[in-house]
Amino acid sequence: EVQLVESGGGLVQPGGSLRLSCAASGFTFDNYEMNWVRQAPGKGLEWLSYISSSGSNIYYADSVKGRFTISRDNAKNSLYLHMHSLRAEDTAVYYCAKKGTVVGTIDYWGQGTLVTVSS
């Protein structure tokens, strides 16, 4: 059974930093591309970042480019999102999402971790 478990969320002050983790199990992690997606309170889904299976290809949404860094440790079956210069508008539930075998496919989602940026 595929499982994705996010952690690392919490309350952080504006301008602060946070690292989110996503622990993957139930599939061969290093064979699959991964994404981070967020959802602000009462709002829709926003794609944030993509990383290829080897980590060699990475893409970001303009809203987080230069502030967020995606990475992965295939030996630990883990995906990360390093977030810097956090703003109030970064307050959201952050989901990791597994890509499927077909191009452009997302198949499995984690349960999400809440990040609150507030003083």
Next chain:
Amino acid sequence: QTVVTQEPSLTVSPGGTVTLTCASSTGAVTSGYFPNWFQQKPGQAPRSLIYSTRNKHSWTPARFSASLLGGKAALTLSGVQPEDEADYYCLLYYGGAQVFGGGTKLTVL
């Protein structure tokens, strides 16, 4: 900035049929955008329903189908059930970047 547009809200009667659409500000949606559709119920993580325009996951109920319609991606629910009341999001693939639509709140009434 690429914008993906969905109907903000739709209402359907139980047992009825409804079609949700997904449009791209860049022009007609084609299979090359690999449209995905997701369902999200309150307090839950999204659930994947459709990938690559019209393909269902193993867990996707048969009453859900998808296609391209009039230059848009479309998700059709036939024989709507009360449990289908949810938010529905499309996702389009623009090379490396991906963009979600704003979501459609589907009410079953």
